[in-house]
Amino acid sequence: MAHDDKSPTHLNSRWLYYLSQALDAGSIRTASDRLDVEPSVISRQIRQLEQALGLTLVERHGRGVRATEAGDILLDFYRERDVAEQTLFGQLSELDGLQRGHISLLISEGYSDRLMSGVMNDFCARHPQLTIEMNLASVNDVVRQVYECQAHIGVAYAPRLIPGIESVAAVRQPLCAIVHPEHPLTRLPQPLALDAILEWPLGLVGHGYGIRQLIDAVEVLSKRHFHASLVSNSLATLKQYVSSGNGVTFIGSVALLHELRRGQLVALEVDHPVFREAESHVIVRRQRPLSPAAKQLLREIVTLWPFGERRRVEW
Amino acid sequence: MAHDDKSPTHLNSRWLYYLSQALDAGSIRTASDRLDVEPSVISRQIRQLEQALGLTLVERHGRGVRATEAGDILLDFYRERDVAEQTLFGQLSELDGLQRGHISLLISEGYSDRLMSGVMNDFCARHPQLTIEMNLASVNDVVRQVYECQAHIGVAYAPRLIPGIESVAAVRQPLCAIVHPEHPLTRLPQPLALDAILEWPLGLVGHGYGIRQLIDAVEVLSKRHFHASLVSNSLATLKQYVSSGNGVTFIGSVALLHELRRGQLVALEVDHPVFREAESHVIVRRQRPLSPAAKQLLREIVTLWPFGERRRVEW
DNA sequence: TCTACTGTTGCCTAAAAAGCAACACTCGAA
């Protein structure tokens, strides 16, 4: 029998190439002229293929070569392999042309409105062939999933930047005190003093979140005690909390653009450097190669958003 | 863009192999342990593939490697290529197993009955998957088509053996004088003297045929003159000729087994060495590689027929 | 028979692959 020896089962492409060229040309020498290689090379490669398969593939006549039955089968196989290869190249260039691909975007709570309307709607419309997955998560989950390569791009407010996470762009978005429009604090001059705020009940986001780490830092630095009347993981809960009472919470203004525009809530500046210097970040896994589609989306997010560009991605 | 440089468009199988192994194993080192090659080899081969395509195929993490989108596409491609290769091997072994193949058999006039009943019916029944082409032709055409590789195997009576044609087996089949059962010649003792035959009208096969060359040779050697009352390319015509009159013709007995059995014609031995030593031959193109199916058929023809084996084919 | 053409072989050089050892890095745990 054949091809059941220790052979790694893998047909050398060059063998098949020379075989097809010789059979197409009708003789090894003509093929060697076309390919600009020595006839001996082609002859030897074909013989190697024959020995690897244990079959005779060409009939050697005085005038050229012709395919045997097995040679014909192999020739058909080679042709099919060739078109499959062309198809492959097509698929790969589709990847380049953004006609194919998958992007996983992860956004921290509150960003969805703006991202959708500002960039994503447009991008999705321009590249309908792409599969774009846009999920919401807490800030910490955004960072974690980007770190674990479960999402390509993350957008997060005040993320905890760890090694392995790279901030592609950032914009200063002060952490504000959020109250309802009739709240007494709204009548004080901005930026609000910390002590003025602390006279009101506080609703705070849970521990482990980026925002909370800022708040905790301010608590330490200012040597005050922040007593939380409400702690919640849900921004919606906190919004509800300040809407219905005289409580105060700390949220970045981007997270409630909707409510601010409609006058349902008010964002007040706070007189503390840590609050003022809070930033939103676009993050990716450090040194992770991104697909062309993901690169393009990243590029558009950075240029269209009011982010200050932190570094140039290699595009 | 990618893959539009001067690359011969042919993906090295080894590159793809290492890529798939590394991605399946999850890390280059695990793959290198399984394959028993150095990690550096796999790393380099993958990099070469990436450079050839101009694409990043794997994400290098601290803990192993993972496929990028392009890598996934390439992996799919490789898998498909692999099953195609297995299919190919299947087809090739079908060739070996005589479940596939094509045989072209060419038989000189008169043989059909015997071949069909004796060998071919059985062979065809045992290998229904094979495509067996059995054509009739004049002796000269049998030789020519075998020589030009248009037929794999030829069976001919008294063929003109030229270099390039190899006789695999031969059987002595004397050229006989054919007459009808009541012919006066049948009352003479056999073998018949040449002169006795020449007193009757002759029907001869046309020039250029193997039989005719034998007859011509006898004409020269015996220093007689053979006057042909009828010359024809068709054995049927010659049979008809001797059936309906007192004419004589020279035909090998195998060509009219049917008529002999039914007593419609009689074959009489002729007293001349050339006539006695006429042979039927099984011929093939010299040094032409035959498919397994053709080899098998050849083998069976030689063993089942009353031929003396002339040489052992390399089976 | 001669001649132009075929495929093939032996010997050599160039190129590619594989082995070896050391390196830089990531990641999880002490």
Next chain:
DNA sequence: TTCGAGTGTTGCTTTTTAGGCAACAGTAGA
């Protein structure tokens, strides 16, 4: 935090393979 076991990578080396060159034996047609 430091440490250590894991990862992929990079210079080197040797080994294997492909390719070039020239001469050869055989075929096919004039």
